[in-house]
Amino acid sequence: MRFPPLTPVVRTLLLIFLASFVAQLVSDVWLSGRLYELLALSVYPGQPRLANLWQVLTYPFAQIPGPQGVSSFLFGAFFFYWIVASFEERHGKRWTLRVLGMSLVGASLPALAVGFVVGGRLSGFSFLTFGVLAAGVWMARILRQRIALFGQWEMTPTQLLLLFVALPVLEFLATKNALLLVADLGALGGGILFVELLSRPKDDGGGSRPRKSSGARKNPHGLRAIKGGKDDDPPGWLN
DSSP: OOOOOOOHHHHHHHHHHHHHHHHHIIIIIISOOOHHHHHSEEEBTTBOOTTHHHHHHHGGGOOOOSHHHHHHHHHHHHHHHHHHHHHHHHHOHHHHHHHHHHHHHHHHHHHHHHHHHHOEEEOOSHHHHHHHHHHHHHHHHHTTOEEEETTTEEEOHHHHHHHHHHHHHHHHHHHOOHHHHHHHHHHHHHHHHHHHHHTSOOOSSSOOOOOOOOSSOOOOTTEEEEOOSSOSSOOGGGO
8 A cells, every 4th residue: 555745736735624624623612703604515495695605615625613523634634635646646736636626516516506405514625535536446447447446355447436426325324414415426427527528539639638647557546456458558648
């Protein structure tokens, strides 16, 4: 199992996540403020609010202020670092920012739509981790590669994606939080859509092409790619 270096995008985002969490602890625990409520996406059935305009962008920085929030933040930050830094190390800053943006859009729009029907509250950045995971696994699927989860359990990308779908469903059964369910699934879809758009062959009209990576192929987030299928050599536009 290999841990990646702390890459620029991940380092910056983790510092922002930490600073916002500390600010929420000081505000809501010590000063009886309402910073968490201001940042979290709070939606009421049939009642769009002005705050929802910024909350669709700020809810990743909202963490429940309290003892439970501390452990949740630490675990979430670790997996965010491990998965997103691995992706950034392999594909670079620009691709990482794009897939994070696609994950945010894929999570926020369905969550907002469902919230106006059933209501609910959404906070945290776990869906961003899910979106990057989905992008990495979908790349392996396109390249016809199998994956060894944590280097131990060999799975197909499709099997792993089914596992990623099952986890939010189980969490929904435990929490009844429909917004969290659709946000996680929407982020998965955003990560997959990012790869699908990227993987379309470019025309010869002078458009930019994804850069080629050098050296041996690496697989991010503790997933070891096992070459197989008909094409062991990936097409250049996805390399």
